[in-house]
Amino acid sequence: MNAAGDFYDFHSVRPHEAPHEIEDVERLLAANNLELDSQIEIFVVCRQQGTVVACAGLDHCTIKCVAVAEHLRGEALSLRLGSEVVSLAAERGQFHLFLYSPPHNQSLFRGWGFYPLVEVPRQIVLMENSTVAIQRYCDRLREQRRPGATIGGIVLNANPFTLGHRYLVEQAATACDWIHLFLVREDASSISYADRFALVAAGVKDIDNLTLHQGSDYIISRATFPGYFLKDKALVDHSWAAIDLLLFREYIAPALGITHRYVGTEPFDLVTNSYNSEMRHWLQQPASPAPPIKVVEVPRVSIHGTPVSATEVRRLLAHRNFKAIEELVPATTMKFLEQDYPQIVQGA
C-alpha cells in the first residue's frame, strides 16, 4: 500500500440517513459531470482529510455514480474503491454485479474485474463482474432451442395477464414454428413475479408450440436500466432501450434462434411506445454485428371498444369493478384477482 493510502478513510453511507454527507458526494459527482442517482441504496465514500475524494453507489446489483477526484487518479485509489464496493455488495448478498461505463473508462473497470457485455457505440457499455455468467445463461437457453424457420420471441411483464397478452401470444404462435415467451422477473409490480408467472403459465397452457421462460437479469431488469451518468434525459431512455435490446439481439436471440420479436402496439403508454420504436431500430437495423431480428407489431385488441391493457385492469381493480375486469382477462386471471385482490391492494 502506498503512503497516501493510509490517509484514505472509507466508510459506507445510506443516502436517506445522512443527507449532509450526500451533499459532499453530490459535489464530487457534479465535478465529474454525474448526477446523484435516486435509486442508490448505499454509497461507499472515501474521505481524505475530511474531503470526499472518491465514491461509488450501489443500487441492488448495479454499481452507479462512481467518481474519483481528478488529482488522485492514477494512484490506485480506484482499485481500493472497487474492492470496497465489491465487498459491500457481498455483505448485502449481491455477488453478480453490473456496471455502466462510458466506453473510454472501460479499462478502469476491467481492473475491477468487470467485463463488457454490450456497447451502445460512443455512449455506454454495460459490464458485469464475470467472464462466464452470460455464456452459462446462453448455454442453458440453447438447451431449449427448437427447430423451425420462424422462431418468435415475446417479453411480457403481464401485471396481470390479460386477453390482450393472450391475443398477442396467439398471433405469434399461429405465425411462427415456435414461440419463446419471457416474463420480466423484477418484483417491481403490484403482483408478485411468482403470481404473474403462474397466471401466464395458466393462460398459455393450451398453446403447444410455446416455451415459457423465467425472466433474468439480462431481460428488462433493474440491472439493464442505466442513465445515471448521462446529462441528457432524452438520452437516458434511449440508452436504456438500446442496452436491453442489444442484449436480446446479441445473446438471447442467437442462443434460441429467434428470428422475430412480437410486441403489442402501445397507443397510451409513452415509455412503452418509445420502447417499441427503439426496438425497430436496435433489432432490425445494422446497429449490431448480430443478425437482425424482425419486429412484428400486433395491433392491440379491443373488447366492446375498450382497448385491453393491464394498466386498465389495475385501474378497474382499484375500483373493485370486477364485472368490467371479467371482459378483459382470462378466467384463470379472473379467479386469482377475485381471490387475492385484498392482498394485492395492500401490497401495491
Next chain:
Amino acid sequence: MKIVKEAIAGTLESSDLLVKVAPSDTREIVIKSEVFKQFGKQIARVVEETLDQLSVKAGSVVIEDKGALDCVIRARVQAATLRGSGSEDLDWRRLS
C-alpha cells in the same frame, strides 16, 4: 468441504487477488490475471492444490488476480472457500 453459498475474499489491489466462490455441480475454475501469460499455469496449480487440500469437489471459483504471491493466493482461496462452506468447525491441519 462443500461450497453451499456465494462468498468472496481478497481485494483488487496490487499484489492481491479477489476470489469468488459459488455453489456448482462441478468444479469450475476461472482465472483472470494481469500476469496470466507468465504465471497462469502456476496460479492454476496453486488454486487446484488448495482446493484439493480442502477436499472441494464441486463449486465455481472465479479469480481476479493482481499479481499475488502463491502464499497469498492460497490464503485467499482458503478464506473464500471457508466462507462459502458456511462451516464453523475447521480442520486447521488442512490449512497449512
